[in-house]
Amino acid sequence: xxxxxSWSLSPAKAYILHGRNATGKTSxxxxxxxxxLPDSGEVSVTSLSSRQDPIGVRQKMTYxxxxxxxxxxxxxxxxxxxxxxxxxxxPAKYLIPAMMKLADLFSLSEHLKLPVEKYxxxxxxxxSLIRTFALNRPLILLDEPDRFLDDASVxxxxxxxxxxxxxxxxxxxxxxxxxATFEGSHFTLLxxxxxQGV
Numbered sequence: 377x378x379x380x381x382s383w384s385l386s387p388a389k390a391y392i393l394h395g396r397n398a399t400g401k402t403s404x405x406x407x408x409x410x411x412x413l414p415d416s417g418e419v420s421v422t423s424l425s426s427r428q429d430p431i432g433v434r435q436k437m438t439y440x441x442x443x444x445x446x447x448x449x450x451x452x453x454x455x456x457x458x459x460x461x462x463x464x465x466x467p468a469k470y471l472i473p474a475m476m477k478l479a480d481l482f483s484l485s486e487h488l489k490l491p492v493e494k495y496x497x498x499x500x501x502x503x504s505l506i507r508t509f510a511l512n513r514p515l516i517l518l519d520e521p522d523r524f525l526d527d528a529s530v531x532x533x534x535x536x537x538x539x540x541x542x543x544x545x546x547x548x549x550x551x552x553x554x555x556a557t558f559e560g561s562h563f564t565l566l567x568x569x570x571x572q573g574v
Contacts, residue, residue: 379568390560409439437515449493518549
């Protein structure tokens with residue numbers, strides 16, 4: 377799928393990776409998230425190798441998956457958020473205020489007591505974004521994060537990405553839209569390689 381791919385990302389920057397469907401954007405992010413291993417070579421995050429120290433890599437990053445099946449439908453939104461927070465070993469005194477602030481931003485607070493199985497696709501995407509940004513990791517991987525979002529929520533997402541960059545974090549997001557207006561350096565994945573520009 378990839379051909380001698382070499383790509384370095386810097387702190388305090390946002391990268392937007394364009395590419396049509398089935399070009400490998402999701403596979404590339406999954407490799408960075410240690411969910412897939414490359415046939416050769418390796419992915420490193422803050423000098424940690426995804427092959428030699430996958431747990432260490434996961435502790436440095438957070439990954440927004442491109443599908444809705446990452447929550448427990450019988451649990452409500454708040455139960456899902458706190459469960460995933462606990463398995464990340466983040467103290468509740470830090471995690472809960474961050475989640476509450478993000479839920480307010482996305483106008484989801486009043487829906488957190490509803491079972492996730494009753495959520496619309498847009499609500500599930502907002503819940504995923506809350507979980508992702510609340511972890512406050514130095515590398516944020518976002519696979520088509522604007523899917524199912526209305527215009528107001530997309531603007532909130534853009535602002536959150538800017539805030540992460542201002543904190544010194546690295547944001548890498550993918551999109552299938554050539555006219556995506558996220559701020560950052562734009563690259564295209566095509567024929568197994570990454571080139572700057574759209």
